[in-house]
Each structure stands twice: as C-alpha cells, then as structure tokens.
Amino acid sequence: MHELVSLAVASRRLGVHVTTLRTWVRNGTVPAYRVGQRFTRVDWNELLAAIQLSQIGAPTVERERGDASVEAARSAS
Numbered sequence: 001m002h003e004l005v006s007l008a009v010a011s012r013r014l015g016v017h018v019t020t021l022r023t024w025v026r027n028g029t030v031p032a033y034r035v036g037q038r039f040t041r042v043d044w045n046e047l048l049a050a051i052q053l054s055q056i057g058a059p060t061v062e063r064e065r066g067d068a069s070v071e072a073a074r075s076a077s
Contacts, residue, residue, distance in 0.1 A: 004033065004041040013044075014051075029054050 007025070011018040024030040025040065030050045033041050 003044040004035075005044055007032075007040055007042065010042050010044065010047055014047075024050075 005013075007018050007021050011021045014021070021030065021042075025032040025042070030042060031046050033043070035041050
C-alpha cells in the first residue's frame with residue numbers, strides 16, 4: 001500500500017530537517033510526487049528504500065532512538 005506523506009511529516013519521522021529532505025528530492029536521491037501546483041509528497045516505502053540504497057543513514061538514527069514508525073514501515077514492505 002502506498003502511503004504518500006508530506007515532506008514535513010517524512011522529515012519528522014526520519015529525524016532530519018525538512019531542508020535536508022528537500023535536498024535529497026532535488027538531487028534525485030529520493031523520489032517525490034507533485035500534488036497540484038504547490039505540494040510535494042513522498043511515498044514512505046520508496047523513501048525508506050531510497051535511503052537504504054544510497055546509504056544516507058537516516059534510518060540508523062531512528063533505530064538508535066527506537067522510533068517504531070521506521071521499523072513498522074520497514075517490516076510492512
């Protein structure tokens with residue numbers, strides 16, 4: 001199932017600044033979708049997969065914190 005989330009929500013879940021996530025989108029590291037003219041969304045599972053492939057390391061920070069949302073998203077994919 002696809003869970004499209006805003007950049008703000010995704011950045012909070014990952015524990016990174018929204019500007020960092022915007023940079024990853026702009027660089028093509030993370031796939032993103034335009035919704036209308038103003039909004040950008042990312043698919044949560046695609047985001048996690050892109051991070052793992054590029055070895056950015058953001059999920060490691062969340063594992064150390066014990067963030068259940070990252071672990072739950074991983075196990076769902």
